[in-house]
Amino acid sequence: MATQGQVITCKAAVAYEPNKPLVIEDVQVDPPQAGEVRIKILFTALCHTDAYTWSGKDPEGLFPCILGHEAAGIVESVGEGVTEVQAGDHVIPCYQAECRECKFCKSGKTNLCGKVRGATGVGVMMNDRKSRFSVNGKPLYHFMGTSTFSQYTVLHDVSVAKIDPKAPLDKVCLLGCGVPTGLGAVWNTAKVEPGSIVAVFGLGTVGLAVAEGAKAAGASRIIGVDIDDRKFERAKKFGVTEFVNPKEHEKPIQQVLVDLTDGGVDYSFECIGNVSVMRAALECCHKGWGTSVIVGVAASGQEISTRPFQLVTGRVWKGTAFGGFKSRSQVPWLVEKYMKKEIKVDEYITHELTLAEINKAFDLLHEGDCLRCVLTVE
Ligand SMILES: NC(=O)c1ccc[n+]([C@@H]2O[C@H](COP(=O)([O-])OP(=O)(O)OC[C@H]3O[C@@H](n4cnc5c(N)ncnc54)[C@H](O)[C@@H]3O)[C@@H](O)[C@H]2O)c1
Numbered sequence: 001m002a003t004q005g006q007v008i009t010c011k012a013a014v015a016y017e018p019n020k021p022l023v024i025e026d027v028q029v030d031p032p033q034a035g036e037v038r039i040k041i042l043f044t045a046l047c048h049t050d051a052y053t054w055s056g057k058d059p060e061g062l063f064p065c066i067l068g069h070e071a072a073g074i075v076e077s078v079g080e081g082v083t084e085v086q087a088g089d090h091v092i093p094c095y096q097a098e099c100r101e102c103k104f105c106k107s108g109k110t111n112l113c114g115k116v117r118g119a120t121g122v123g124v125m126m127n128d129r130k131s132r133f134s135v136n137g138k139p140l141y142h143f144m145g146t147s148t149f150s151q152y153t154v155l156h157d158v159s160v161a162k163i164d165p166k167a168p169l170d171k172v173c174l175l176g177c178g179v180p181t182g183l184g185a186v187w188n189t190a191k192v193e194p195g196s197i198v199a200v201f202g203l204g205t206v207g208l209a210v211a212e213g214a215k216a217a218g219a220s221r222i223i224g225v226d227i228d229d230r231k232f233e234r235a236k237k238f239g240v241t242e243f244v245n246p247k248e249h250e251k252p253i254q255q256v257l258v259d260l261t262d263g264g265v266d267y268s269f270e271c272i273g274n275v276s277v278m279r280a281a282l283e284c285c286h287k288g289w290g291t292s293v294i295v296g297v298a299a300s301g302q303e304i305s306t307r308p309f310q311l312v313t314g315r316v317w318k319g320t321a322f323g324g325f326k327s328r329s330q331v332p333w334l335v336e337k338y339m340k341k342e343i344k345v346d347e348y349i350t351h352e353l354t355l356a357e358i359n360k361a362f363d364l365l366h367e368g369d370c371l372r373c374v375l376t377v378e
Pocket residue numbers: 047048049052177178181201202203204205206207225226227228231246271272273274277294295296297298320321322323370371
């Protein structure tokens with residue numbers, strides 16, 4: 001490889017300050033060190049978590065940085081000691097690592113991994129606690145251990161999932177975050193059983209993937225809740241069977257759902273990031289067993305509350321990160337499921353632009369009809 005061991009200069013979208021338009025810059029990307037992988041990113045989508053961090057409300061948001069965490073690419077080179085991937089492999093960056101060795105990975109109880117989280121949360125690589133990105137000699141922070149809004153990025157090897165080279169990278173990039181999160185929230189975190197009544201709050205990509213997962217799990221009713229009526233028609237295609245717009249009801253939405261379901265739903269999922277809705281999602285659950293899963297990411301300083309009586313009387317409040325999927329082991333499996341047409345992916349892509357148009361893509365993300373916008377990065 002001509003570029004192996006060299007600093008690569010390439011285009012990246014730099015977030016210099018919260019909410020200030022991203023700037024396409026020529027950045028320098030250092031070679032991967034021990035245990036690291038340098039990846040040529042071919043496609044990246046935008047997730048609402050990128051917008052959240054860009055907004056300045058993420059306590060882990062550091063600037064200047066390179067955002068992006070839902071992508072696909074090809075390994076350009078690997079650092080010393082990297083054995084599971086090599087140059088030319090097709091990969092999906094995984095913001096949630098899987099080292100298979102740490103206390104978390106070995107617990108069998110969680111998909112969270114502790115190996116590199118201390119570094120990825122502060123925008124650096126674990127080896128030397130430094131960044132591999134710079135612009136005009138000044139370092140740029142990494143983001144979520146992925147920084148995919150760049151033509152090249154460097155990841156810890158424990159954050160790289162090797163996938164079937166036949167998979168279309170412009171589609172399976174979505175398997176880096178939103179779609180697995182929704183599916184896994186249902187299959188891994190809630191473990192929805194056939195016949196269950198499910199409520200999904202928020203019908204964006206994550207909520208629609210919850211609906212898709214619930215349909216596959218055999219849910220008998222899937223009630224979509226959104227403040228935007230335009231969401232319903234599309235949501236039907238993902239499995240939503242009924243629609244409730246809280247704005248059209250005087251009663252609190254939890255009461256509306258309890259009345260609609262003879263005492264409450266079996267499972268609810270909050271896919272918005274709104275702490276008041278999180279409360280409603282818990283309180284619409286059936287007494288004795290209803291389980292509510294928090295999927296949405298709420299801003300710094302926001303807190304959830306409810307009467308403890310809600311839990312005393314058997315409701316369960318849970319949360320999920322990346323849908324509970326073990327990233328390196330299960331992302332390739334999700335890719336195979338997509339290739340066998342067992343899960344949707346193309347259906348979530350509503351827009352396609354280029355990296356140079358990233359600010360327009362963020363504008364689209366805030367418009368009602370955009371699910372995922374995939375950027376061509378090359
Ligand atoms: N936990 C994880 O691992 C994980 C992974 C990916 C995304 N997320 C988070 O999930 C959330 C959803 O992501 P998305 O990409 O689907 O977002 P999105 O913005 O596309 O969807 C949110 C939906 O909620 C609706 N909505 C807004 N306020 C509402 C309200 N008060 N009541 C009912 N509906 C309301 C909007 O109309 C929209 O349809 C975000 O907070 C994102 O950061 C979490």
